[in-house]
Amino acid sequence: MMFPHFILTIRCRDRAGIVAAVATALADSQAFITESSHFGDPETELFFMRTVFRPTGALVSTLEDFRIVLEPVAKRLGMELSLHPAERRxxxxxxxxxxxxxxxxxxxxxxxxxxxxxxxxxxxxxxxxxxxxxxxxxxxxxxxxxxxxxxxxxxxxxxxxxxxxxxxxxxxxxxxxxxxxxxxxxxxxxxxxxxxxxxxxxxxxxxxxxxxxxxxxxxxxxxxxxxxxxxxxxxxxxxxxxxxxxxxxxxxxxxxxxxxxxxxxxxxxxxxxxxxxxxxxxxxx
Missing domain, CATH: 3.40.50.170 (Formyl transferase, N-terminal domain)
Known part of the structure; x- marks a missing residue:
């Protein structure tokens, strides 16, 4: 079964461990990352990230499921987090x-x-x-x-x-x-x-x-x-x-x-x- 791709964007204060925290949350949810980019701005001390991923199983599969999964990470790291279906125009x-x-x-x-x-x-x-x-x-x-x-x-x-x-x-x-x-x-x-x-x-x-x-x-x-x-x-x-x-x-x-x-x-x-x-x-x- 092929699952749709989702696009995750993140903006927050730069600090160690952000990429690892997001990747771990997605991996624990059996998500497969197909594209990921990030940037830490030394002047504003802000961190930006865009990640494209798709579910691989029924455990976590919907947009709302992933919002729930990522909410603790976003709260802990003070993230402005958005999730979008990649196919949505x-x-x-x-x-x-x-x-x-x-x-x-x-x-x-x-x-x-x-x-x-x-x-x-x-x-x-x-x-x-x-x-x-x-x-x-x-x-x-x-x-x-x-x-x-x-x-x-x-x-x-x-x-x-x-x-x-x-x-x-x-x-x-x-x-x-x-x-x-x-x-x-x-x-x-x-x-x-x-x-x-x-x-x-x-x-x-x-x-x-x-x-x-x-x-x-x-x-x-x-x-x-x-x-x-x-x-x-x-x-x-x-x-x-x-x-x-x-x-x-x-x-x-x-x-x-x-x-x-x-x-x-x-x-x-x-x-x-x-x-x-x-x-x-x-x-x-």
Whole structure:
């Protein structure tokens, strides 16, 4: 009989014996570990761990069984502990404005079964992407800014709640979220910024980069916070450029990078590989 895999993530104060305690608890429950990564941060003195395992017998086999098994270990070591079925797909709501390349890439990867997510809808402050979204048979929430940011964001939050979305992805959604909205989505909203942060924040970063004569262009996927373009970084990528290229070429090259970087960040979040560490992240690849 084949049992499902579970993903265990742990965050706690670093100390000796954490890995041994977790491994022993799982072994005593006849669980078989198939993947495990851990990291102790000497600066914050925090410990992070991600372990994938599967039951091997009927003694302990369900998610709730393993929560009970691991509870004494978590209590003794002061752990923040989460357990997830590995096969469960994260429900994702996408947000976009007029630039559809990241949206199109994510929808294609989802539709092809290449991303472990279920897209539950698309939010936009414009109508431009409706035809694309309709083709995929998804709800399209047109939320114009005409009624003001506060009313528009209230409807945005309603769309998140009604769809059951666990993650919101700003796929070139060219609106600055309010502090209230950022707090509401803390740790569950990913943005793609078309620049290699922390350089060139805000509007038209490729044109800023061109004006500074950079030798690489890039993109950054990060969690959204109330500090514009300063949230914890999940993934980045760059590509070399030369003095002979124009700003519009920077933009065209950057779009391909944005697609790849955002898809990686969404995948890693959905697979519970990303853990917050203050203003930074720990990413188990």
């Amino acid at each position: 994260t429900k994702v709501l996408l947000a976009v404005s007029k630039h559809g390349h990241c949206l199109n890439h994510l929808l294609h990867q989802w539709h092809s079964g290449e991303l472990p997510i279920d897209v539950v809808g698309v939010v936009s402050n414009h109508e431009d992407m409706r035809r694309l979204v309709d083709w995929y048979g998804l709800p399209y929430h047109y939320l114009p800014m005409a009624d003001g940011k506060q009313a528009q964001e209230a409807r945005f939050r309603d769309a998140i709640a009604s769809s059951g979305a666990e993650l919101t992805v700003l796929a070139r959604y060219m609106q600055v979220l309010s502090d209230e909205m950022c707090r509401h989505l803390e740790g569950r909203c990913i943005n793609i910024h078309h620049s290699f942060l922390p350089s060139f924040k805000g509007a038209k970063p490729y044109h800023q980069a061109y004006a500074r004569g950079v030798k690489v262009v890039g993109a950054t996927a990060h969690y959204v916070t109330s500090d514009l373009d300063e949230g914890p970084i999940i993934e980045q990528e760059t590509q070399r450029v030369t003095h002979a290229l124009e700003a519009d070429t920077f933009v065209r090259m950057g779009k391909d990078i944005e697609n790849v970087v955002l898809a990686r960040a969404v995948r890693w979040h959905a697979e519970h590989r990303v853990m917050l560490n203050g203003t930074r992240t720990v990413v188990f690849q």
